[in-house]
Amino acid sequence: MKLILLGSGNAATQLGIAFYEAGFKILQIYSPNPEHASLLAEKLESAPATSPAELNINQADAVISALKDSVAENVWRQLDFGNCPVFHTAGSMPMNTLQPFAKHYGVLYPLQTLTRNRKLDFKKVPLFLEAESAETMQLLHKMADTISNSVREITSEQRKELHLAAVFANNFSNHMFNLATQLLQKNNLEFELLLPLIDETAAKVHDLPPEQAQTGPAIRYDENIIGKHLQLLENQPEIAEIYRLISRSIHNSSRQTDKSQKG
Amino acid sequence: MKLILLGSGNAATQLGIAFYEAGFKILQIYSPNPEHASLLAEKLESAPATSPAELNINQADAVISALKDSVAENVWRQLDFGNCPVFHTAGSMPMNTLQPFAKHYGVLYPLQTLTRNRKLDFKKVPLFLEAESAETMQLLHKMADTISNSVREITSEQRKELHLAAVFANNFSNHMFNLATQLLQKNNLEFELLLPLIDETAAKVHDLPPEQAQTGPAIRYDENIIGKHLQLLENQPEIAEIYRLISRSIHNSSRQTDKSQKG
Numbered sequence: 271m272k273l274i275l276l277g278s279g280n281a282a283t284q285l286g287i288a289f290y291e292a293g294f295k296i297l298q299i300y301s302p303n304p305e306h307a308s309l310l311a312e313k314l315e316s317a318p319a320t321s322p323a324e325l326n327i328n329q330a331d332a333v334i335s336a337l338k339d340s341v342a343e344n345v346w347r348q349l350d351f352g353n354c355p356v357f358h359t360a361g362s363m364p365m366n367t368l369q370p371f372a373k374h375y376g377v378l379y380p381l382q383t384l385t386r387n388r389k390l391d392f393k394k395v396p397l398f399l400e401a402e403s404a405e406t407m408q409l410l411h412k413m414a415d416t417i418s419n420s421v422r423e424i425t426s427e428q429r430k431e432l433h434l435a436a437v438f439a440n441n442f443s444n445h446m447f448n449l450a451t452q453l454l455q456k457n458n459l460e461f462e463l464l465l466p467l468i469d470e471t472a473a474k475v476h477d478l479p480p481e482q483a484q485t486g487p488a489i490r491y492d493e494n495i496i497g498k499h500l501q502l503l504e505n506q507p508e509i510a511e512i513y514r515l516i517s518r519s520i521h522n523s524s525r526q527t528d529k530s531q532k533g
Numbered sequence: 534m535k536l537i538l539l540g541s542g543n544a545a546t547q548l549g550i551a552f553y554e555a556g557f558k559i560l561q562i563y564s565p566n567p568e569h570a571s572l573l574a575e576k577l578e579s580a581p582a583t584s585p586a587e588l589n590i591n592q593a594d595a596v597i598s599a600l601k602d603s604v605a606e607n608v609w610r611q612l613d614f615g616n617c618p619v620f621h622t623a624g625s626m627p628m629n630t631l632q633p634f635a636k637h638y639g640v641l642y643p644l645q646t647l648t649r650n651r652k653l654d655f656k657k658v659p660l661f662l663e664a665e666s667a668e669t670m671q672l673l674h675k676m677a678d679t680i681s682n683s684v685r686e687i688t689s690e691q692r693k694e695l696h697l698a699a700v701f702a703n704n705f706s707n708h709m710f711n712l713a714t715q716l717l718q719k720n721n722l723e724f725e726l727l728l729p730l731i732d733e734t735a736a737k738v739h740d741l742p743p744e745q746a747q748t749g750p751a752i753r754y755d756e757n758i759i760g761k762h763l764q765l766l767e768n769q770p771e772i773a774e775i776y777r778l779i780s781r782s783i784h785n786s787s788r789q790t791d792k793s794q795k796g
Contacts, residue, residue: 280748339757362750362758382730383737383748394729420729424722431720434762437776439713439727440734441749443706445783448743450702457694459687464702465739466657466683467645471703472735474646476728480711485543485646486704487625494602495625499697508785512778516705519771523711 271413274330275299275316276345278306281359282336283313284384288392288417289334290314298325302341322348330354332413334378339363346371355406361433364426365400376401376410379429380418383440396420398429449509481523488517489524534676537593538562538579539608541569544622545599546576547647551655551680552597553577561588565604585611593617595676597641602626609634618669624696627689628663639664639673642692643681646703659683661692712772744786751780752787 271294275286278301290296296316301307304320311318319325322345327333333356337345342358346368355374358367368375377400382390397418401407407423414421424432447468451461474483487495496517503510534557538549541564553559559579564570567583574581582588585608590596596619600608605621609631618637621630631638640663645653660677662684664670670686677684687695710731714724737746750758759780766773 338753339755362761381726383733383746385737385741385746385748388737388740390733396726396729428720428722430761431716431765432722432726433758434765435713435716435722435727436730437749437751437762438709438716440730441747441751441783442775442779443709443731444734444738444743444746445751445779445786446701446706446709447738448747448786449782450698451743453694453698453701457691459691459695459698461738461742463644463659463695464698466659467699467703468706468735468738470646470653471707472731474648474651475707475710475724475731477651478648479724480707480714483646483648483707484704484711485648486700488700488704488708490601492602495696498625498693499700502694502697508778508782512705512782513700515771515775515778516708519712519775520704520708522771523708 271295271331272297272329274325274327274333275310275314275336276333276342277301277336277338278303278310279336279338280384280386281380282334283310283386284382284388284390284392285334285336285359285378285380285417286310286314286316288395289413290316291392292416294413294416297330300325300345302337302345325349327354328352332357332409334359343367343371355401355409357410361436362430364430365402366426369402374402374406376406377426377429378410378414379432381432381436383436383444392417393419396422398422398424398432400424400426400429449512484520484524486520488520491517491521534558534594535560535592537588537590537596538573538577538599539596539605540564540599540601541566541573542599542601543647543649544643545597546573546649547645547651547653547655548597548599548622548641548643548680549573549577549579551658552676553579554655555679557676557679560593563588563608565600565608588612590617591615595620595672597622606630606634618664618672620673624699625693627693628665629689632665637665637669639669640689640692641673641677642695644695644699646699646707655680656682659685661685661687661695663687663689663692712775747783747787749783751783754780754784 296314298317298319299311300319307318335358351372356372357376357378379398380395382395397414559577561580561582562574563582570581598621614635619635620641642661643658645658660681
């Protein structure tokens with residue numbers, strides 16, 4: 271199968287590699303960033319296009335659009351997709367955003383944190399599909415099944431919620447690691463000391479739901495320790511506010527569980 | 534070596550198991566919760582004590598105190614440690630809290646999330662030590678080296694900061710997993726769908742510092758997506774507030790990096 275790839279960022283790169291390694295031919299790559307497009311094209315034995323007009327869409331079996339949400343519509347507007355199906359890869363963009371631009375369209379959403387230069391086992395990345403017709407879904411499913419072992423169909427509404435959940439599970443937890451790092455560095459302790467803790471945090475939720483995996487001063491609402499911690503943060507009001515708010519939320523979650531267990 | 538263990542919670546259980554499996558004899562266990570003390574004593578071929586007065590401290594080489602901060606002093610007050618060194622295991626309790634109660638004392642702080650019924654490779658748990666004298670440190674170091682491959686000495690001040698960092702790295706990131714779970718369940722999607730994402734979140738920071746590992750709408754400050762997410766959370770004001778605050782903090786962190794890279 272022959273594909274055209276729109277975009278050259280983290281998602282475009284990882285999806286491009288996944289399709290390329292699964293034997294797809296990436297005919298051309300267009301990206302608003304021509305330098306990145308060239309680099310990615312080299313990696314995928316593909317050809318960079320410097321403008322949308324250079325794309326030979328009629329030679330492709332499908333177009334994968336992994337553009338930033340803010341530029342996607344502007345690029346699609348410049349293209350004639352004809353009968354070629356287009357699939358976007360964004361978490362929070364409804365499928366119908368593609369409707370004014372294409373006859374056949376759908377969504378291929380990878381639930382994973384994608385970073386350009388990182389080796390990833392794509393077979394394990396859950397892919398969530400949506401398509402405008404059963405026929406387009408059949409094609410999309412065939413493509414998705416080739417690169418991942420975890421594929422399912424969901425609606426645009428569900429995908430939006432899934433994206434929000436992913437922001438909490440990845441973006442926000444990674445920021446907690448970042449704040450922890452800043453605290454250690456201030457004390458001349460290396461971030462690496464936290465790695466066994468971080469690994470166990472992830473490993474634990476394979477066996478226990480996160481609610482049961484919770485430990486620490488917030489769940490006990492240990493005001494003595496919480497007070498000491500807030501004192502350490504008194505010159506960092508933004509981080510102190512995050513500490514306060516999440517501690518309260520942990521405590522509220524555990525009280526709700528208590529209630530529902532009793533009731 | 535012969536130990537007496539105070540406490541029967543998560544930390545007492547995991548430390549008790551680690552010492553027991555390393556060949557230490559756990560003479561007796563006292564805990565304000567006699568039922569838990571009995572269960573743990575059975576597991577560690579030890580004897581439960583139903584009151585502090587029953588402890589034969591003069592027969593032990595050291596006492597490990599893994600009591601809750603709020604009850605520790607009250608238990609220590611009832612004991613005559615004589616020449617026996619006592620080590621507490623708390624992150625945010627200064628070493629000198631032990632001074633009124635014991636001649637020889639110190640701290641053995643495990644930087645890990647400890648849950649009673651979970652199998653853990655204790656050799657990988659970083660242990661942080663402090664002791665009132667070089668002699669007591671020597672004993673403590675010998676004990677710690679037996680159960681872990683990652684042992685170092687720090688001050689009470691550093692330990693407090695380390696504990697705070699651990700709250701962010703574990704407690705708060707786990708709560709982000711919990712909030713993500715709640716969002717999925719509301720949409721009849723299983724939590725397990727997030728596990729590859731959570732695993733990659735932890736794996737990524739082995740190769741990249743968390744700041745460079747950051748992806749998602751907050752780092753780009755994509756107001757379109759952030760607005761959609763806040764709309765989804767409009768009936769959950771507490772979670773919406775967490776979303777807003779962490780997104781702003783992620784964005785501020787990245788701006789600081791930009792500045793320091795430019796400057």
